[in-house]
Amino acid sequence: MSRRRVTFSRNFTLSLSRTCRCYCKYCAFATHRPHLYAPDEVERLLDDAVRRGAKELLVLTGERPEVNPEVASRLASYGHDDFTAYVAWACERALERGLLPHTNIGAVSKADLARLREVTASQGLMLESVNPDLVVHQGSPTKHPAVRLDTIRTAGELKIPFTSGILVGIGESPEERLDSLAALAAVHAEYGHLQEVILQNFVPHPRYYGAEPAEIADEAQQTGAHGEPVDTPAWATPITLDDMRVLVRECRRLMPDVGVQIPPNLSDWWLPLVDGGATDLGGLSANGDHISPEHPFPSPHRMRKLLQPNGYALTERLCVYPQYMDGEWLEPGVLDVIKRKYWSFIPRRGSGRRSDRSIRRDLVAPAIEKAREGGRLDAEELTAMFAETRPEAIEDMRQAADDLRREVAGDEVTFVVNRNINVSNICVVGCAFCGFGQGKRSPDAYEHGEEEFVRRVREAVEFGATEICMQSGIHPDWTIDDYEGWLRLAQEVAPDVHLHAYSPMEVDHLAGNMPLDEVFARLKEAGLGSTPGTAAEVLDDGVRERISPNKLPVRRWVEVMEASARAGLSTSATVMFGHIEEPWELAEHMRVIRELQERTDAFNEFVPLSFIPFHTLLGRTHGIEEISREENLKHTAVFRLALGRSVRSLQASWVKMGLDAATEALDWGVNDLGGTLMEENISRLAGSYHGVRLEPHDLIGAAHAAGRPAAERTTLYGIRKSYPLAEEVLAAGADQGGGAGTVVFGDEAA
Numbered sequence: 001m002s003r004r005r006v007t008f009s010r011n012f013t014l015s016l017s018r019t020c021r022c023y024c025k026y027c028a029f030a031t032h033r034p035h036l037y038a039p040d041e042v043e044r045l046l047d048d049a050v051r052r053g054a055k056e057l058l059v060l061t062g063e064r065p066e067v068n069p070e071v072a073s074r075l076a077s078y079g080h081d082d083f084t085a086y087v088a089w090a091c092e093r094a095l096e097r098g099l100l101p102h103t104n105i106g107a108v109s110k111a112d113l114a115r116l117r118e119v120t121a122s123q124g125l126m127l128e129s130v131n132p133d134l135v136v137h138q139g140s141p142t143k144h145p146a147v148r149l150d151t152i153r154t155a156g157e158l159k160i161p162f163t164s165g166i167l168v169g170i171g172e173s174p175e176e177r178l179d180s181l182a183a184l185a186a187v188h189a190e191y192g193h194l195q196e197v198i199l200q201n202f203v204p205h206p207r208y209y210g211a212e213p214a215e216i217a218d219e220a221q222q223t224g225a226h227g228e229p230v231d232t233p234a235w236a237t238p239i240t241l242d243d244m245r246v247l248v249r250e251c252r253r254l255m256p257d258v259g260v261q262i263p264p265n266l267s268d269w270w271l272p273l274v275d276g277g278a279t280d281l282g283g284l285s286a287n288g289d290h291i292s293p294e295h296p297f298p299s300p301h302r303m304r305k306l307l308q309p310n311g312y313a314l315t316e317r318l319c320v321y322p323q324y325m326d327g328e329w330l331e332p333g334v335l336d337v338i339k340r341k342y343w344s345f346i347p348r349r350g351s352g353r354r355s356d357r358s359i360r361r362d363l364v365a366p367a368i369e370k371a372r373e374g375g376r377l378d379a380e381e382l383t384a385m386f387a388e389t390r391p392e393a394i395e396d397m398r399q400a401a402d403d404l405r406r407e408v409a410g411d412e413v414t415f416v417v418n419r420n421i422n423v424s425n426i427c428v429v430g431c432a433f434c435g436f437g438q439g440k441r442s443p444d445a446y447e448h449g450e451e452e453f454v455r456r457v458r459e460a461v462e463f464g465a466t467e468i469c470m471q472s473g474i475h476p477d478w479t480i481d482d483y484e485g486w487l488r489l490a491q492e493v494a495p496d497v498h499l500h501a502y503s504p505m506e507v508d509h510l511a512g513n514m515p516l517d518e519v520f521a522r523l524k525e526a527g528l529g530s531t532p533g534t535a536a537e538v539l540d541d542g543v544r545e546r547i548s549p550n551k552l553p554v555r556r557w558v559e560v561m562e563a564s565a566r567a568g569l570s571t572s573a574t575v576m577f578g579h580i581e582e583p584w585e586l587a588e589h590m591r592v593i594r595e596l597q598e599r600t601d602a603f604n605e606f607v608p609l610s611f612i613p614f615h616t617l618l619g620r621t622h623g624i625e626e627i628s629r630e631e632n633l634k635h636t637a638v639f640r641l642a643l644g645r646s647v648r649s650l651q652a653s654w655v656k657m658g659l660d661a662a663t664e665a666l667d668w669g670v671n672d673l674g675g676t677l678m679e680e681n682i683s684r685l686a687g688s689y690h691g692v693r694l695e696p697h698d699l700i701g702a703a704h705a706a707g708r709p710a711a712e713r714t715t716l717y718g719i720r721k722s723y724p725l726a727e728e729v730l731a732a733g734a735d736q737g738g739g740a741g742t743v744v745f746g747d748e749a750a
């Protein structure tokens, strides 16, 4: 099962004017009396939007409110010639506060759309229906489908990222619904500007004469109380879940690149419709739904809980979809706000780059040759390689990484039979990329007792594990005695199992003020066999400040690793990439690793860990998407080239990238597939969907599928058992046994 992102936007609604020239029968929003917020009220509401954490300002209005003379005179008194000018003014005030405006002010002229384009991130207009004769639209001239399609088309001409949709159940026939979607698809085929299509089911509303829907909506949103059901009017058409499923399917078929939005407050069927292909739950307004005020939005927390078991990750988006975040679709002033405040939402576009810095592409070809010989690549060369997008250059990097792998690690693909034990997930650090750590009082927090720990160690022994890998959250109450205690207990139960434990962050925490040499001496004495070089993330303090400000800085990470090396412990080096980092920051990471290795020779492997965004703060609220397989493989090759001959083993993490991609990575410089793990919590809780354990035969099969011999290794890369390819076995003679494996030696290599 793959995990799918379902998006929503955190917005705040400003119903700038409810005065409307139309008379749609389903509408409880519009009024024909003068309604217009004054500038000081608008500024107050915008401040409120910021205070409530909105990123989008949804400007909703009636159609052409200035046809009302009182509205026109108030606009004039505020210094605006027409209503659009006032909307633009409100959008400018929103941008100043870092809010991205999305306007939905009806069927307006090309000039008005263009004026609003200068101050909005996106705009919208519902098509509603292609039926021109609906009873509900009598008296509403701009609800004629030709007028609306014309506006939608004009928005395309002007390159405005646009939201449209249909109303379902307002008297139209099932065929007309499909025709409406086909009409939207035709416009989108021409201009490519539709970012999402809303399938909005009609729900009957009470009338709000004399009341303010914005206030009713806000109160309902705060209390969560839905209004009483209202009788369905005679002109309405009944709608079923199956009807909606058909529409979702049709949207996906006609416009596969366009989001399908289902309002989650208007029915209970949004979850089955997500199953049916819907991708978005719309703008969840902090101050409620002004069109259906008696229907508050469910909280993101509640929706997330409902989506998660079905394999969906609820993640935030901006009002403008990622594919439109560039100078072709957005005005510089709007793009600047995104770059300044929401830069993490800007897609990586294959190069891994989010900010402008010149990249010396001319350096790549000579750098590949230099790397093939094991030469040390400088920052500019590595930056260019991490940012590379040209397929031929990437293929050259792959070949060079593959050659280097063959030279330094041979053809054998190794793996270790191991078990992870995460003794506790209680953590005080709060890294934005982490889905594992929990506060002490969280209902999801756990802490294994001794009995459970011993059971897990025994299970590992029964499984044939030669290594136990122990890492936990940063538990506020644990001291070095606790960490020693877990090592001693594991050693007592499984004296032959290698203990690979404690990240540099854990070591830093348990050390307190104790000198690191003393710390490692004590941990070794308690049974520590080697250390994982995790908590490295990206070894650049600028990145660390942004994704894990409470984590140890680079200088301390290096200190811990040097002390580990002085204690004679082998260690792995890691990198966590594919989130907010820039290519030059990865280049810096590799400089730190390579120089440290040249000083200590302690790293026996390098483990690239691609970021899993789904259930992490970075993924949920910063728009970070999972790195593509192609980018992941390209980075893998660059890591091999960056290491040169300094670190022998390069590992692919099947937990992060899936076994299939890890198998492919064997052609991109990789010689090791890591461990069987038995239980994997850290990536799983971040939303990884690649499983939590593998059997040795899975890893042997992966190596063989890549045409390479396999071998079970120890933590320290001693070969325990070889699994040659079938043809090698045949060539060596049938009497030596087939795929059952050949025992080489059982001790750990020095």
Ligand code: SF4
Residues within 6 Å of the ligand: 427, 428, 429, 430, 431, 434, 435, 436, 437, 472, 473, 474, 505, 548
């Ligand atoms: S990554 Fe580690 S230190 Fe950071 S929050 Fe998660 S468990 Fe805690």
